[in-house]
Amino acid sequence: MTIADSTTTRRLTARGAKTRERIVTAAADLMYVGGVGATTLDDVVAASGVSKSQLYHHFTGKDAVVRAVIDLMGERVIERERDALGHVSTFAGLRRWRDALVQNNALRNGAYGCALGSFASEVADHDEIARRALSALFTEWQDLLSGVLRRLQDSGALPAEAPVEQLATGLMGALQGGYMLAQTAGDVAPMATSIDMALAHIESLSAQ
Template identity: 75%
Template sequence: MTTANSPNGRRLTARGAKTRARIVSSAADLMFIQGVSATTLDEVLAASGASKSQLYHHFNGKEELVRAVVELVGQRVMERERDALGNVSTIRGLRRWRDALVQNNAVRHGAYGCALGSLASEVSDHDDLAREALAQLFAEWQGLLADVLRRLQDTGRLPSDASIEQLATGLMAALQGGYVLAQTARDVAPMVTSIDMALAHIESLSPR
């Protein structure tokens, strides 16, 4: 029978790995909608169809489960962003990236914000391991934006003395701030405005 190592060092059978993945996926979905604090282990058990003994076989408690959720959500977000940004080399491409994020958020009227941002706001003050994992994920996301801006610079669309890291930080801040404003307003319009202002600034630096 196929086995694999779990993050806590336990050996998992294929069935065990599937059960663990189902628990983490169910917890991630619930925590995205309800928040980490409001999501109970009993709710996770009900949503995943797992037993209490199965949950505690894979996780020592809620804190460990939340860390697994951070890992899963990070994988989902970064896979999406790598696909979306990996070949972008124009302002138009960045606007298409913006459009896709806004349209996805509009489906929920901005209700739940950014999956990573929502986790960060709840766990960063309580769990250093989760905070560090989230910091690495945000750094990777910002790095993808910086790579796009370097490509713009390499093709002459940004001046050679433009500060790529500062621009990437500003664009990431505009994105995350836009998510928060959309979440509180239940309207994606503030998200559109904040990202567009950042993109307009970047475009204004282009040599005329």
């Protein structure tokens, strides 16, 4: 389910869909790197190569563009996490997931942080529709982590009484906090440490 502005839900021609996609993709790149507040619609027009009238044909204003960007970024993140976590059922698999996230973030020395976290910090307090969409995306991501922990329970690697939902919340918190610390430090070491501490706690509950 997306939160795209209602003016974009009508049937689009192939050309119209391509134009809209160009606008949203350009806006996503600008807002992720430069921030939502610093990105103007004029910036989006220039980066996408469309006219302002074309932009307003598809979107009523900046809030609508931001919501479409959240849809796009959310789809990218959740698809990536489904691929990474969908079949993980061992602690070693969780560690590989951790390694991939840290290594990918290291390519930017922690810059820009998590796409969803960055958007949440800028818009959640000002746009209730966007806040709900971001909350749903974080819930979906956390559910993927819960699924891994349940599979660990099913295999006997975690005891049946392990609080799966709470552990998944803690792991998500460590991940998002780690992204923020890496961003401010310009170094992924704090991110690695944050996730490692959460995983070490989960592993300490391993059934004997």
